[in-house]
Amino acid sequence: MAINHHSADGHRARGHDAPREHEGHRHAELTGADGSVVAARLFHGLADPGRLRILRHLQLGEHRVVELTAHLGLAQSTVSAHVACLRDCGLLDVRHEGRSSYYRLAHPEATDELLATGARLVGLTAPEEVG
Numbered sequence: 828m829a830i831n832h833h834s835a836d837g838h839r840a841r842g843h844d845a846p847r848e849h850e851g852h853r854h855a856e857l858t859g860a861d862g863s864v865v866a867a868r869l870f871h872g873l874a875d876p877g878r879l880r881i882l883r884h885l886q887l888g889e890h891r892v893v894e895l896t897a898h899l900g901l902a903q904s905t906v907s908a909h910v911a912c913l914r915d916c917g918l919l920d921v922r923h924e925g926r927s928s929y930y931r932l933a934h935p936e937a938t939d940e941l942l943a944t945g946a947r948l949v950g951l952t953a954p955e956e957v958g
Contacts, residue, residue, distance in 0.1 A: 872916030873945070877901055878909045882918065882938060889922065889931035 872878060880899055884890065890898075896906045910930055913919040920933045932938045 868916050869918070872913050872918055873941075875909065875912075877905060878913055879942075881906070881909055881913065882932070882942065885919070885930060885932050886935070886939060886942075889929040891927055891929055895930075 881895055884898055892906050892910060896903045918933055919930050922929045
């Protein structure tokens with residue numbers, strides 16, 4: 828799961844501007860010996876109702892930001908920010924076609940399982956029968 832470096836002001840560093848000093852230490856910090864930092868970034872991505880709605884909509888297939896904006900009734904800037912966050916968390920991939928960008932789930936089956944498990948954990952759906 829790729830995670831972009833963030834500057835002190837919280838913005839993603841791009842291209843040659845990405846931090847290079849102590850890259851080994853930075854990688855260890857991002858991944859954490861127990862994966863806790865990666866898990867925290869993942870759960871941050873899931874911590875907003877708008878981002879969850881985007882993930883659920885992308886379970887239907889890939890979409891452009893303009894289509895997500897129309898379907899979800901959110902501002903284009905809000906959807907773009909949510910999509911950027913979900914990409915940073917490793918939950919979304921992008922496919923470029925001409926001037927258009929199409930977003931899709933990076934790991935559809937795992938995301939389906941994650942959202943279903945989350946729903947069961949908070950009691951939104953009944954757990955599956957065992958036995």
